[in-house]
Amino acid sequence: MPESWGEPEWLCASADLRECGDAVMFEVLENGLSVSAFAVRFRSVAVAYLNRCAHLPAQMDWQPGRFWDVEGRYIVCAMHGALYDPPDGRCVLGPCRGAHLTAITLTEKDGQVYWYPSQHLQPVF
Numbered sequence: 001m002p003e004s005w006g007e008p009e010w011l012c013a014s015a016d017l018r019e020c021g022d023a024v025m026f027e028v029l030e031n032g033l034s035v036s037a038f039a040v041r042f043r044s045v046a047v048a049y050l051n052r053c054a055h056l057p058a059q060m061d062w063q064p065g066r067f068w069d070v071e072g073r074y075i076v077c078a079m080h081g082a083l084y085d086p087p088d089g090r091c092v093l094g095p096c097r098g099a100h101l102t103a104i105t106l107t108e109k110d111g112q113v114y115w116y117p118s119q120h121l122q123p124v125f
Ligand code: FES
Pocket: 053, 054, 055, 056, 057, 058, 060, 077, 078, 079, 080, 081, 082, 094, 095
């Protein structure tokens, strides 16, 4: 789990993250630059990553907010087909096998989802 810096930021209602459904997209500042991030739910757990493939610095969704392979088992990069394991963002198949997506720590409380800023990832104001 990445080291947390600062107060959690509200992201969405828990109900907005359906099991293997469309992602909730959001923006974060990475070292001062605005970058795309996404949250999805897999096996009841909400996870979030930067929308940036570990192979090349490309956004991964094949349509806006669509990240799942046909079986809803892996997060897939639309560019060259890398498959990522949702719980930890590790590439299990593809040109960047063994590399990881950049994780964003989430928490859920009282039906709401929050993300934690880190040393490198800050909220966009
Ligand atoms: S850019 Fe994602 S697999 Fe190549």
